[in-house]
Amino acid sequence: MSQDTARVEQAALETDREPNKLLGLLRTSVGRNAGLVVALLLICIVGAITAGDRFTSTDNALTILRLAATIGVVSIGMTFVIIGGGIDLSVGAIVALSSVWCTTVSTQTMAADTHWSVMVLVALMVGAGCGLINGLLIAYGNIVPFIMTLAMLASARGLAEIISDKKTQILGADGADVSGFKDFFNREILGVDVQIWVFVLVAVIGWILLNRTTFGRRTVAVGGNPEAARLAGINVKRHTVYLYVLVGVCAGIAALLLVAKTTTGTSTHGNLYELDAIAAVVIGGTLLTGGRGTIVGTVLGVLIFQTLTNIFVLNNRSFSEQQLFKGVIIVAAVLLQQRLASRSST
Amino acid sequence: MTANPTTAPLLQMTGIVKEFPGVRALDGVDLDVRPGEVHCLLGQNGAGKSTLIKVLSGFHQPDEGTITWDGQETPFSTPAKAIEHGVATIYQELDLVPHLDVTENVFLGHEVARAGFSQRAQARKRVRELLARLGHPEISPTRIVDELSPAAQQVVSMARALSRNTRMLVLDEPSAVLDQEGVTNLFRVIRDLTEEGVAVVYISHRLEEIREIGDRITVLKDGRTVATGLAVADTPTAELIRLMTGRSIEYVFPPRPATAPDRGAAVLEVRDLSLAGVFTGVDLTVHAGEIVGLAGLVGAGRSEIIETVYGARRASSGEVSIDGKRVRRGSVTSAVRAGMGLAPEERKSQGLLLDEAVFKNITVSSMTRFARLGFLNRGEERRRSAELTASLDVRPDGVTRAVRTLSGGNQQKIVLARWLLRDCRVLLLDEPTRGVDVGARSEIYQLIRSLADRGVAVVVVSSEIEEVLGLADRVLVVREGEVVHESAATELDEAKVLDLVMEGKVHA
Numbered sequence: 001m002s003q004d005t006a007r008v009e010q011a012a013l014e015t016d017r018e019p020n021k022l023l024g025l026l027r028t029s030v031g032r033n034a035g036l037v038v039a040l041l042l043i044c045i046v047g048a049i050t051a052g053d054r055f056t057s058t059d060n061a062l063t064i065l066r067l068a069a070t071i072g073v074v075s076i077g078m079t080f081v082i083i084g085g086g087i088d089l090s091v092g093a094i095v096a097l098s099s100v101w102c103t104t105v106s107t108q109t110m111a112a113d114t115h116w117s118v119m120v121l122v123a124l125m126v127g128a129g130c131g132l133i134n135g136l137l138i139a140y141g142n143i144v145p146f147i148m149t150l151a152m153l154a155s156a157r158g159l160a161e162i163i164s165d166k167k168t169q170i171l172g173a174d175g176a177d178v179s180g181f182k183d184f185f186n187r188e189i190l191g192v193d194v195q196i197w198v199f200v201l202v203a204v205i206g207w208i209l210l211n212r213t214t215f216g217r218r219t220v221a222v223g224g225n226p227e228a229a230r231l232a233g234i235n236v237k238r239h240t241v242y243l244y245v246l247v248g249v250c251a252g253i254a255a256l257l258l259v260a261k262t263t264t265g266t267s268t269h270g271n272l273y274e275l276d277a278i279a280a281v282v283i284g285g286t287l288l289t290g291g292r293g294t295i296v297g298t299v300l301g302v303l304i305f306q307t308l309t310n311i312f313v314l315n316n317r318s319f320s321e322q323q324l325f326k327g328v329i330i331v332a333a334v335l336l337q338q339r340l341a342s343r344s345s346t
Numbered sequence: 347m348t349a350n351p352t353t354a355p356l357l358q359m360t361g362i363v364k365e366f367p368g369v370r371a372l373d374g375v376d377l378d379v380r381p382g383e384v385h386c387l388l389g390q391n392g393a394g395k396s397t398l399i400k401v402l403s404g405f406h407q408p409d410e411g412t413i414t415w416d417g418q419e420t421p422f423s424t425p426a427k428a429i430e431h432g433v434a435t436i437y438q439e440l441d442l443v444p445h446l447d448v449t450e451n452v453f454l455g456h457e458v459a460r461a462g463f464s465q466r467a468q469a470r471k472r473v474r475e476l477l478a479r480l481g482h483p484e485i486s487p488t489r490i491v492d493e494l495s496p497a498a499q500q501v502v503s504m505a506r507a508l509s510r511n512t513r514m515l516v517l518d519e520p521s522a523v524l525d526q527e528g529v530t531n532l533f534r535v536i537r538d539l540t541e542e543g544v545a546v547v548y549i550s551h552r553l554e555e556i557r558e559i560g561d562r563i564t565v566l567k568d569g570r571t572v573a574t575g576l577a578v579a580d581t582p583t584a585e586l587i588r589l590m591t592g593r594s595i596e597y598v599f600p601p602r603p604a605t606a607p608d609r610g611a612a613v614l615e616v617r618d619l620s621l622a623g624v625f626t627g628v629d630l631t632v633h634a635g636e637i638v639g640l641a642g643l644v645g646a647g648r649s650e651i652i653e654t655v656y657g658a659r660r661a662s663s664g665e666v667s668i669d670g671k672r673v674r675r676g677s678v679t680s681a682v683r684a685g686m687g688l689a690p691e692e693r694k695s696q697g698l699l700l701d702e703a704v705f706k707n708i709t710v711s712s713m714t715r716f717a718r719l720g721f722l723n724r725g726e727e728r729r730r731s732a733e734l735t736a737s738l739d740v741r742p743d744g745v746t747r748a749v750r751t752l753s754g755g756n757q758q759k760i761v762l763a764r765w766l767l768r769d770c771r772v773l774l775l776d777e778p779t780r781g782v783d784v785g786a787r788s789e790i791y792q793l794i795r796s797l798a799d800r801g802v803a804v805v806v807v808s809s810e811i812e813e814v815l816g817l818a819d820r821v822l823v824v825r826e827g828e829v830v831h832e833s834a835a836t837e838l839d840e841a842k843v844l845d846l847v848m849e850g851k852v853h854a
Contacts, residue, residue: 214713221706224701227696292701
């Protein structure tokens with residue numbers, strides 16, 4: 001991973017609010033993510049043409065990022081799991097369970113009595129716990145990740161329904177004063193929402209973790225060639241557990257963002273997040289077979305989908321049309337990326 | 347031996363050039379193959395042998411040059427075309443479908459069928475005949491290929507080749523997966539085929555095999571033909587090595603140290619180690635500075651023994667200790683922590699992260715040494731790796747290139763560098779020179795000996811008896827999961843080891 005990618009990512013995260021600056025930046029981007037950048041660029045052009053000022057305004061850019069934050073955080077975690085040779089279908093269900101658990105009356109009461117960070121802790125613990133169960137059963141129970149996380153998808157959402165009694169739990173219900181929580185996540189710092197900062201923070205930490213630490217190096221080794229990694233002395237099973245805990249924690253963070261944004265916790269939160277996250281990761285250039293992938297690519301993948309959604313909404317197009325186009329985009333982006341990759345190698 | 351020099355060539359390749367982005371893999375190759383001969387293709391790794399095979403089996407199209415087949419200029423534009431003309435290729439990495447059975451694999455692409463319905467019984471019958479002809483009637487046509495040994499899989503590939511009307515058979519290092527008996531059988535099959543007029547193109551690193559089976563030799567170096575049509579009988583080995591390497595080198599083993607190393611402290615001690623159904627009651631002591639060789643047939647349990655010592659397989663009983671301390675059973679992580687290192691048999695699939703940089707492959711087992719609070723010092727990693735690759739003469743140099751781009755010998759050096767960096771106490775080497783060309787072999791031997799001289803206890807597993815005898819201080823012979831003999835290497839010769847390996851005792 002070169003320093004170029006570092007710079008690109010850093011710059012991409014910092015300047016995405018300014019579409020014009022973004023356009024300039026994208027032109028200078030090279031290498032593996034070039035295909036994505038082109039795709040995002042084209043989408044932005046379409047947006048500017050069809051929706052004009054409503055699309056190019058700073059407010060709109062912030063809206064896109066705000067909406068991208070939740071799924072973005074999940075996608076960063078998903079990137080690690082996929083590079084590590086696995087897959088996690090249960091992220092959406094974990095988001096639902098975390099959101100429900102941290103908004104139960106007892107949690108909220110406890111938070112009101114002590115500090116709102118209790119809710120944060122609960123959401124993260126629930127996410128980590130689900131991830132731990134996934135990881136342990138995959139690594140030591142030898143259950144295929146696809147099946148294990150499919151089971152978790154069903155169970156976690158089921159548990160969320162049981163806990164919430166299929167009712168929407170409202171923040172601050174039963175007189176518990178958790179406004180601190182709401183205020184914190186809906187505040188702005190330097191004119192940008194905390195929600196977006198959380199996404200930026202997770203992405204930057206993710207980038208550092210993947211590219212600069214032993215954890216990242218092991219992730220690539222375990223996903224690229226598990227047998228070689230094992231014979232080189234890496235504890236592959238333990239590392240696999242860590243990866244699922246990591247994505248679980250990311251799902252917990254996403255749940256917090258959702259709860260703050262909607263001021264509710266319900267068992268329907270995070271529906272189909274697993275598919276959106278996998279789609280973003282895959283069009284971001286991460287190999288589904290493991291061993292190779294980038295955080296920059298994933299961030300670009302998330303932005304592509306969110307920008308697309310935004311343009312459809314601005315133009316009053318239906319959700320169904322949007323879904324149809326999403327499928328086209330997945331195929332087109334991957335094809336374009338392959339074309340560029342093969343050209344740059346010659 | 348059977349080839350008639352006046353026979354018109356079946357295949358004639360002239361001035362073949364093949365370029366890949368940034369590499370001229372073939373740069374003017376000439377080759378003519380006559381019906382009924384065994385034509386050997388020699389060359390170091392990277393000389394262009396694999397590319398040449400892919401050209402003549404239709405995988406690659408040459409950029410320049412002509413291919414004449416049976417007197418007519420014929421472009422082999424697709425693999426299907428080549429097969430149609432009667433070219434059958436058996437690749438080093440076998441190209442079977444793992445989850446299909448033997449019969450389905452043999453007839454893959456040309457199923458025995460009537461009106462679209464496969465005729466399974468008839469297909470099985472033909473496969474049984476083919477396998478019998480290949481000397482392996484014991485392989486069941488209904489076995490799933492995945493469950494077969496690599497040697498048996500090769501037989502299935504051969505059966506597939508014979509199931510078509512094959513006029514030329516291309517064998518890429520067929521003996522790499524075979525034991526002595528398998529090689530003998532393979533040669534018998536090759537002789538049968540050549541008698542029927544089939545041409546065989548035979549690729550091997552083992553010169554003694556070429557002596558035994560070959561008729562003529564073509565030598566490639568750096569993508570060019572440096573000699574073609576040499577008669578095997580008239581060409582001395584030294585001349586072949588000179589042609590391949592461009593310099594005169596001897597196939598040499600480093601001298602053993604003057605004082606017997608087994609007087610040093612025992613480093614690795616294995617007591618009564620067993621793996622249910624594979625081997626039983628193995629005792630093994632290796633001293634500092636000593637090289638112990640494990641000889642035996644493929645399948646005798648040699649690889650399994652060192653994998654179990656390393657913890658990659660969980661022993662059913664027995665114990666392993668290093669410097670007197672017991673190592674946890676079935677845990678590679680503990681073994682590595684205790685100071686063991688393994689260079690596995692399948693270097694590409696078990697040893698290396700092929701798409702990753704050289705330096706990452708070297709530091710992968712000692713990552714924590716370069717990390718502070720989990721953050722890697724990549725400059726330091728590169729610096730230490732560059733020192734190691736320079737001292738081991740890895741070529742081409744450059745620690746950020748992907749390991750995939752290196753030749754077999756240089757890849758093996760990377761695996762050794764990994765354990766060198768870790769200062770390991772015990773080094774387990776499984777077939778350390780498989781796929782390593784003649785030139786690099788001596789270097790690997792030298793390197794192993796110098797590691798021992800630094801006080802490392804080394805265990806070498808090899809199918810090549812010459813290698814075990816030449817390299818090791820002490821030799822253990824493994825037969826059917828038991829150690830049947832142990833003595834100093836100097837007390838044995840090739841014939842004795844063969845007797846032990848085959849019969850379990852030395853003939854009077």
